[in-house]
Amino acid sequence: MKTRFALVDCNNFYASCERVFDPRLIGRPLAILSNNDGCVIARSEEVKRLGVPMGAPAHEHKATFEKNAVVVMSSNYALYGDMSARVMETLRPCVPTMEVYSIDEAFLALEDWQGVEFARELRARVRQWTGIPVSIGIGPTKTLAKMANRLAKKTLELGGVLDLETVRDMDELLSRVPCEDIWGIGKRLAVRLAAGGIRTACDLKHGEAAWVRKTLGVVGERIRLELQGVSCLTLEEVPAPKKGIASAKSFGRPVESLRELEEALATYAARAAEKLRAGRLLARQVHVFVATNPFSARQPQYSAGAQTALVRPSNHTPDLIAAALELLREIYRPGHQYKKTGIFVTDLIAESDLQPDLFDAAPEAAGRVRELDQIVDGLNRKLGRNAIRYGSMGVKSRWAMRQERRSRKFTTRWDELPVAKA
DNA sequence: TCTGGGGTCCTAGGACCC
DNA sequence: TCTGGGGTCCTAGGACCC
Structure with missing residues (x-):
């Protein structure tokens, strides 16, 4: 078969x-x-x-x-x-x-x-x-x-x-597909291929194996074989476990003050914690970055990142906010027009794989922490994102992204259901 | 004035070990 | 005075995807 x-x-x-x-x-x-x-x-x-x-x-x-x-x-x-x-x-x-x-x-x-x-x-x-x-x-x-x-x-x-299967002349069809339209070949790789005279999917299919391997690495070699009908990529029925979770956003307008950056980053850290909990995961590493607007040629550019390991793997919002804000204070330099900040948590493990630690808080205290997170998540699901939030996330959010013409959440919120008039 | 966000995989090079 | 080589792990950077 x-x-x-x-x-x-x-x-x-x-x-x-x-x-x-x-x-x-x-x-x-x-x-x-x-x-x-x-x-x-x-x-x-x-x-x-x-x-x-x-x-x-x-x-x-x-x-x-x-x-x-x-x-x-x-x-x-x-x-x-x-x-x-x-x-x-x-x-x-x-x-x-x-x-x-x-x-x-x-x-x-x-x-x-x-x-x-x-x-x-x-x-x-x-x-x-x-x-x-x-x-x-x-x-x-x-x-x-x-x-x-x-x-x-x-x-x-x-x-x-x-x-x-219904196509009679595959090579003819492939010769009408430029390389950059092949899945896995982007602009850069297409340029490299063109330098060797390979411009279409048909060229790549019949390209010399060693040259393709040298020019594009194993990725290119796989694509060449796949074009020949040799299946190298399998169906991934079960999604691979996540390796990292990111939360980052550009601001609606430039931000200069540490205070506002902190609010934004705390908000994204809370979001990352929420995603971790939804996947029953814990993070061990926290990365944070800030950047000015790379398109703004006249302003001085600054971008920086920093990372730290958590004392204990966690998905508890205050843990992530605390780590993120500490990193932010390390890399923040006054006098810049910041456009973006974000958090990236990595080194993830399943909640169920956590090794108990000799110095862990008493089990009942850990249980209460989990319960608090669950209550916050539950309320936010019901009342809308960030209805319940930590003080460091701020209230006014003048940095928040623009979203001026969004439709309603027709299918996921009772109060935004579409109304039919007969 | 205004330019997204969240991921994956691969490679090269350095550190370290034996 | 002579000063290896192979394996593994980690990290940063590049390329891609939607």
Whole structure:
């Protein structure tokens, strides 16, 4: 039995989520912005056709947006995360195994009989159950399934589905795919390949093994084999345990005072602690960084980081805040216009793997600490993020990111449910 | 004026050990 | 006066992904 992979990818995912809950957006050009309303991170087809590239700074395209009546929205991750879960749960029972690859993509392992017909039905089912349109690419390796998916999305006549088994001349097809469109090859590697005369997926597939290995390392060699149909990347059904958890954000406006940096960093540290607890993990290392705005050429630049080990692995909010603020005071230099700060916790272990320590607080005290965290998490889930917070996180948050046009949390908060009028 | 956030994997080089 | 080589672990930096 030969293995075949399908890649299911939601079309313009964030834009599609918004359209499910506001049908007036259907057919209108729609752009979704990153945190801080900074970059364009999702575009409806209409916006793609206007030539606004992925990741473009929003302010550079303001005129295009105005001229074409583009609806511009802030991103709403609570909504997208929940819609993603619905899509994944729709797919899961239809195949023997699957890997959730990102918020809007899943690799499926297919049985022999599952081909174009199956993919069409699956596509219709996801559309009907969740409102989200998807494209499906099928191939003998993950890299080829990914490529099939891109082509399915781009070629309207295919109806959103392409199985490479139905393609007669693979080399002809591969010769129309430039290297930088191959999964795993970015701009830099494409330049290196071009220096050796390799410009298309077909060139790479037939490239000389030793040269590819030397130029791109094992990563490139794997891709070359995958293009030949030799599967090197397996389906990761169970997600690998996390190695680190980050929480970092740019400010809505520049920040100079230590006091405000501390508030922001304490807020991110609390968020990191919350994520640790959600995954039943403890961190041993805490890294902190600050940076000025790298795009601001006229201002003096400063960026710095520092790290420390916690006395005992922890996911308790005050522990992380204390460690983070101490590091911040080490690296803070007055007189700079800071744009960003963040925390990164690493060296993670499962709560259940913690070795008891001779000097640990009495068990009942540790239990109370855990209970306090659980109460805070519970209230914040119910009342909204940071409804209950530590004093060091501040109240006014003048540094908070901009999010001027966010839709409601239609599916995850009772008080933001959509209202239907009959 | 305005340029995201959260991850992964690989490699090279240094420290250290035997 | 002579002064190895192989293995492992760690870290920083680069490249990629969505």
